[in-house]
Amino acid sequence: ADAEESAVVRPKWLERAERIYMEGLKAQEEGNDKLARKRFGSALKILASKADQDFLLSVKDDIALLFAKVEEYLLFLPEKPVTAPEDLDVSEQELEEVKADETPSKPVVKHYTIPVDPENPVAKKYIAIYTGRRKKSMQKALDRMGLYRDMIAREIVKIGLPRELIYLPLVESEFKNQARSRAGAVGLWQFMTGTGRRYGLKVNYWVDERRDPVKATRAALQHLKDLYEWFDDWHLALAAYNRGTKGIERDLKRTRATDYMVASSRKGLPRETENYVPKMMACILIADNAEYHGFRTDTGMTQQEVDEVVLEKPLDLKIAAKCAGIGKKEIEKLNPTVRLWCTPKNQKDFVFRIPAGKKKSFLAALSKVKNWNPAPEMIRYRVRRGDYLGRIARKYRTSVRAIMRQNKIRNPRRLRVGQTLVIRPGRKYRR
Numbered sequence: 001a002d003a004e005e006s007a008v009v010r011p012k013w014l015e016r017a018e019r020i021y022m023e024g025l026k027a028q029e030e031g032n033d034k035l036a037r038k039r040f041g042s043a044l045k046i047l048a049s050k051a052d053q054d055f056l057l058s059v060k061d062d063i064a065l066l067f068a069k070v071e072e073y074l075l076f077l078p079e080k081p082v083t084a085p086e087d088l089d090v091s092e093q094e095l096e097e098v099k100a101d102e103t104p105s106k107p108v109v110k111h112y113t114i115p116v117d118p119e120n121p122v123a124k125k126y127i128a129i130y131t132g133r134r135k136k137s138m139q140k141a142l143d144r145m146g147l148y149r150d151m152i153a154r155e156i157v158k159i160g161l162p163r164e165l166i167y168l169p170l171v172e173s174e175f176k177n178q179a180r181s182r183a184g185a186v187g188l189w190q191f192m193t194g195t196g197r198r199y200g201l202k203v204n205y206w207v208d209e210r211r212d213p214v215k216a217t218r219a220a221l222q223h224l225k226d227l228y229e230w231f232d233d234w235h236l237a238l239a240a241y242n243r244g245t246k247g248i249e250r251d252l253k254r255t256r257a258t259d260y261m262v263a264s265s266r267k268g269l270p271r272e273t274e275n276y277v278p279k280m281m282a283c284i285l286i287a288d289n290a291e292y293h294g295f296r297t298d299t300g301m302t303q304q305e306v307d308e309v310v311l312e313k314p315l316d317l318k319i320a321a322k323c324a325g326i327g328k329k330e331i332e333k334l335n336p337t338v339r340l341w342c343t344p345k346n347q348k349d350f351v352f353r354i355p356a357g358k359k360k361s362f363l364a365a366l367s368k369v370k371n372w373n374p375a376p377e378m379i380r381y382r383v384r385r386g387d388y389l390g391r392i393a394r395k396y397r398t399s400v401r402a403i404m405r406q407n408k409i410r411n412p413r414r415l416r417v418g419q420t421l422v423i424r425p426g427r428k429y430r431r
Helices: 002-006 012-029 033-049 054-076 094-098 119-128 135-159 165-172 193-198 213-231 235-241 245-255 261-265 271-288 319-322 328-334 359-369 389-394 400-407
Strands: 304-312 350-354 379-382 420-423
Touching: 012 033, 012 135, 094 119, 119 135, 119 379, 119 389, 135 165, 135 271, 165 213, 165 271, 193 213, 213 235, 213 245, 235 245, 235 261, 235 271, 245 261, 245 271, 261 271, 261 389, 304 359, 319 350, 328 350, 389 400, 400 420
Parallel strands: none
Antiparallel strands: 304 350, 379 420
């Protein structure tokens, strides 16, 4: 048993790589992208240098997960800020401060396929927090749930899974479709890139289907179905959705546990995973008894009706918005999978969404557009007394290097008053 236990001990170098990775996350959250990239690069170097160790196979899943997290941030860091759901995130200290007996008296407990224990002490603490100090945040999450509830319920019925899974996005994203976690998970169901692709979601430079509510829901439910079929236990399936299949397998083996609650009682799970199932229980009990807990149930929030247009070539979103007679932000909201300034290249059947009732006028306006994806707007700037490239670059949200390259400037200190510069503004520039 001792030999088997030692086989799952995490090596110091892996812990060091994870610590450096966490330092990178902290730097990114503080807006220091340069330091974040440096830390992520250091984490990758440590992993690469240890790849020939004898114990590599025993920790290969930990390494793969860390590689995936670092790759995710190196890929998306320049343009996608962390938008991790925080309103319903509860720290360990906050959980410890709350007493389980602060929970309101028990509501009616319905029949559940996924075991729900209203007496679970951690679940009771979550209920106390969400119906107390975080009640406004929970109400907002329940309001957002109204946008997707009917759609998710239909997909659950189609695949034949427990209806309680409709509440899992409360735990994962708080029903924020644009949510992006610190680890790089995205969308309502918080898919990592690799898992999303494994379940048929396209994630590339142009599009991210993890933000397509319908496609992501179908992928998530299939993933959950596979996890349940593997573990034959819904608590373990949910834990694996959070922790990963291999991680839960190692946790069970190390603790000699046969179910989630035993593994948790033996302190064999990471703290986040240990609290994950009780948090899900709390969300189920609250959402199923919303009025009892003082929450509104009829918020009036529904998905906007849309028309769909099939595009055969890339279309600039600004042009699309103009043809649809709406703002660019609204067109982006209707098409959350589009990551860039235009619809994807080499996808001749891309389905583009516009407000309902505008299809005829949209196509008429688009037929008059000769160039669907014009070159970016260039600004001609006349240098004034006291100007220097750093100041000009900040004004137009670009870089000194870009201005020098566009204007063939070799010495940045030799600007002349009256000189005309051609500048391509950055994405965040607003006139």
